[in-house]
Amino acid sequence: MILSAYVARRFLRMFIIIAAIFGAILFLIDIVEQIRRFSDENIGLSGAAVLSLLNITASFYSIMPLMTVLAGISLFLGLSRSSELVAIRAAGRSGIRVLAAPAVTAALVGLLSVAVMNPMVAATSKRYDDAVARMTGSGQTVSVGDNAVWLRQALPTRAPDGSETQGQVVIRANRASPEATTLYDATFIVFSPDIGPTRRIDAAEARLTDGAWALTDTKEWPLTQPNPEAMARTAPTLELPTDLTAARIRDSFGKPEAVPVWQLPAFIRGLERAGFSAQRHKVWFHMELARPLLMAAMVAIAAVFTMRHMRGRKTGILVLSAFACGIGLFFLRNLAQVLGDNGGIPPALAGWAPPIVALFFALGALLRLEDG
Numbered sequence: 001m002i003l004s005a006y007v008a009r010r011f012l013r014m015f016i017i018i019a020a021i022f023g024a025i026l027f028l029i030d031i032v033e034q035i036r037r038f039s040d041e042n043i044g045l046s047g048a049a050v051l052s053l054l055n056i057t058a059s060f061y062s063i064m065p066l067m068t069v070l071a072g073i074s075l076f077l078g079l080s081r082s083s084e085l086v087a088i089r090a091a092g093r094s095g096i097r098v099l100a101a102p103a104v105t106a107a108l109v110g111l112l113s114v115a116v117m118n119p120m121v122a123a124t125s126k127r128y129d130d131a132v133a134r135m136t137g138s139g140q141t142v143s144v145g146d147n148a149v150w151l152r153q154a155l156p157t158r159a160p161d162g163s164e165t166q167g168q169v170v171i172r173a174n175r176a177s178p179e180a181t182t183l184y185d186a187t188f189i190v191f192s193p194d195i196g197p198t199r200r201i202d203a204a205e206a207r208l209t210d211g212a213w214a215l216t217d218t219k220e221w222p223l224t225q226p227n228p229e230a231m232a233r234t235a236p237t238l239e240l241p242t243d244l245t246a247a248r249i250r251d252s253f254g255k256p257e258a259v260p261v262w263q264l265p266a267f268i269r270g271l272e273r274a275g276f277s278a279q280r281h282k283v284w285f286h287m288e289l290a291r292p293l294l295m296a297a298m299v300a301i302a303a304v305f306t307m308r309h310m311r312g313r314k315t316g317i318l319v320l321s322a323f324a325c326g327i328g329l330f331f332l333r334n335l336a337q338v339l340g341d342n343g344g345i346p347p348a349l350a351g352w353a354p355p356i357v358a359l360f361f362a363l364g365a366l367l368r369l370e371d372g
Contacts (some may be wrong), residue, residue: 004101011102015071022067026056041135054128058257061121064113068106068295069326072302073319075102095366099303103296110292119260149173153244167192181208181246188240197223213240256284283340286351294355300362301325329358
């Protein structure tokens with residue numbers, strides 16, 4: 001138990017050191033990018049630093065598995081060079097028992113990252129997007145509520161003096177097609193920047209075409225009149241200009257990473273009630289649940305190549321091979337995510353298969369080395 005705690009502490013220390021180095025590198029790269037991107041906004045160095053801190057959390061969180069394999073390589077190399085690994089093996093400890101302590105530690109770090117850091121990433125990503133939206137004048141286009149879908153778009157309006165101003169349209173629909181290009185039981189509220197809401201349009205169906213919403217079975221109320229109902233008019237079809245596109249609506253749902261993992265089940269149910277596809281969010285949910293196992297698999301991969309007496313061996317090749325296998329697992333996981341997002345494989349398979357397969361292969365290789 002004492003030996004396992006010692007190895008676990010060594011691994012955790014190496015992981016913290018590597019995480020600090022990667023965090024500093026990400027921060028320096030991103031602060032330069034923020035200064036370049038918002039040079040016209042005069043945000044200053046402090047403003048760029050705040051934006052960078054908000055922005056790098058997602059990148060840092062995504063590369064934690066790679067930091068884990070580097071920490072595993074550093075741990076076993078250190079134990080080998082100090083001959084501690086030889087002493088541990090001479091004391092009768094098997095390779096699997098030596099691996100157990102850092103693997104369990106990595107899994108606990110992964111569990112802590114899912115429980116704590118995942119919501120932090122979602123919160124910082126939202127604050128970063130809000131800050132960028134304030135500076136660029138853009139914002140979220142789509143929002144999904146419990147019983148409705150909400151959209152927002154810009155609409156050029158004509159002011160009383162004849163000048164053109166940028167108005168807004170808020171759209172509410174009871175449900176939508178999976179691509180959100182067809183809305184059902186939709187309500188359009190047109191806002192003028194000077195006088196507020198000016199028109200309300202109800203439509204049984206609204207279909208997104210090139211540059212306009214094609215409305216069917218409509219009823220329109222002029223909200224600037226004293227009695228809007230008396231001035232209401234109906235029409236079988238109506239067109240309302242729009243700057244929305246199918247790609248912009250799809251992207252406006254945001255990345256699944258922007259939703260805290262504990263809120264994902266409810267968010268998925270809300271998407272499906274609204275008629276949207278929640279495939280991407282289901283895949284991400286399973287990938288987050290499998291993250292502790294993925295980090296344990298990264299340590300096992302590092303152990304296959306570096307948990308041995310390294311003197312007289314080609315250390316550099318073994319280290320590069322371990323890191324290359326870690327990167328290979330990282331990209332295999334991303335490939336499984338893409339296949340899952342596209343519906344090629346089930347979400348559970350996309351999330352759990354890569355770490356399970358990698359862990360079994362690593363354990364099999366270690367057992368073979370033990371027998372040898």
